[in-house]
Amino acid sequence: ETGVTQTPRHLVMGMTNKKSLKCEQHLGHNAMYWYKQSAKKPLELMFVYNFKEQTENNSVPSRFSPECPNSSHLFLHLHTLQPEDSALYLCASSQESDTIYFGEGSWLTVV
Amino acid sequence: QKEVEQNSGPLSVPEGAIASLNCTYSDRGSQSFFWYRQYSGKSPELIMFIYSNGDKEDGRFTAQLNKASQYVSLLIRDSQPSDSATYLCAVNEMNTGFQKLVFGTGTRLLVSP
Numbered sequence: 537e538t539g540v541t542q543t544p545r546h547l548v549m550g551m552t553n554k555k556s557l558k559c560e561q562h563l564g565h566n567a568m569y570w571y572k573q574s575a576k577k578p579l580e581l582m583f584v585y586n587f588k589e590q591t592e593n594n595s596v597p598s599r600f601s602p603e604c605p606n607s608s609h610l611f612l613h614l615h616t617l618q619p620e621d622s623a624l625y626l627c628a629s630s631q632e633s634d635t636i637y638f639g640e641g642s643w644l645t646v647v
Numbered sequence: 648q649k650e651v652e653q654n655s656g657p658l659s660v661p662e663g664a665i666a667s668l669n670c671t672y673s674d675r676g677s678q679s680f681f682w683y684r685q686y687s688g689k690s691p692e693l694i695m696f697i698y699s700n701g702d703k704e705d706g707r708f709t710a711q712l713n714k715a716s717q718y719v720s721l722l723i724r725d726s727q728p729s730d731s732a733t734y735l736c737a738v739n740e741m742n743t744g745f746q747k748l749v750f751g752t753g754t755r756l757l758v759s760p
Contacts, residue, residue, distance in 0.1 A: 567745040578651070579691070579735070579750040586744045626690055633739075635681075636746050638690040 539563040540639035542627050548645045549617065557612040557642045559627030568610040569636065570602060571626040579626070585610060586632075617646045649674040651738050653751035661759055666723040668754050670736030673717070680712055680719045683735040685753065691735055695721070726758045 540561045549555050561568060570582040584592035585604040599621075601613040610627055627639040650673045660666045668682075679698050683691035697703045697710040697719065709722040719738075723730055733753040740747045 569745075576752065578752045579737075579748075581747065584745050584747070591745060592747065630746050632744055633746050635693055635696065636748065637693070641690045 540627055540629055540637055542625075542639040542642050544642060545640065546643045546645075548647060549614065550647055551617060551619070553617075554613070554615040556614065557625055557627075557644075559610040559612075559639055561608055561610075561627075561629040561637075561639075563629055563631075563637060565629040565631045565637075566607050567630045567632060568604060568607070569628040569630075570610065570612050571628060571638075573624040573626060573641075575623075583612075614644075617644075619646050622646045649677075649738075649740065649749050651736055651749050651751035653734075653736050653754045655752055656755040657757045658754055659757045659759065660726050662726060662728060664726050664758075666726045666730065666756055666758070668721040668723075668734050668736075668756065669718060670720065670751055671718045672736075672738045672749075674738065674740065674749075675714075675717065677738045677740065679739040680710070681737040681739070681748065682708075682710060682719075682721045683737060683750075685733045685735055687732075694734075723756075726756075728758045728760050731756055731758045 567586045572580045583602040603611040624641045626641045628636045630636045681696045682694045685691045695710045697712045703710045707724045711720045735753045736751040737748040
């Protein structure tokens with residue numbers, strides 16, 4: 537069982553919907569990440585939170601909005617997404633610059 | 648643009664053979680290098696990491712790093728059908744406070760019984 541838990545595992549949403557992805561880590565780490573994995577493309581780093589402060593935002597469209605209320609929880613709020621946003625969204629955590637551990641991912645389909 | 652290049656494959660090897668997976672990277676300042684395994688429909692799982700030039704062995708897996716040539720490889724000895732997966736190479740930019748990994752697109756490995 538992974539120390540990083542993501543819910544929901546599968547999500548289908550319309551382009552006008554608002555939904556959120558949730559991530560919880562049980563490893564005592566202080567950094568949390570959102571990655572996007574699309575078919576035929578490398579894993580893309582979207583956001584990083586370190587000590588609850590956002591330290592990285594790789595020019596992600598504003599229709600993706602992260603939230604990190606504490607060092608164990610991370611959310612990705614989704615609104616007015618496009619079909620090309622359909623992908624596997626992976627949450628991960630690490631203790632500073634040590635090894636990253638991934639959650640099992642949330643499969644998102646935008647219709 | 649920092650890049651990590653991998654042959655997408657598939658790389659097909661018979662059971663018991665050595666599988667050799669290669670990766671090149673563009674940023675000479677990269678400090679640490681990782682190999683992740685990803686089964687279809689699953690999340691990436693760390694296999695090995697390497698920081699120094701040379702070889703690092705862990706069971707059936709050996710990571711090899713050559714910073715002068717900017718390549719890193721993964722050898723899998725005695726390949727098993729359960730090794731069939733996509734192998735992702737990742738390179739860490741020098742940073743403090745968190746890991747900033749740049750991933751390749753992965754090489755798909757097929758091990759036939």
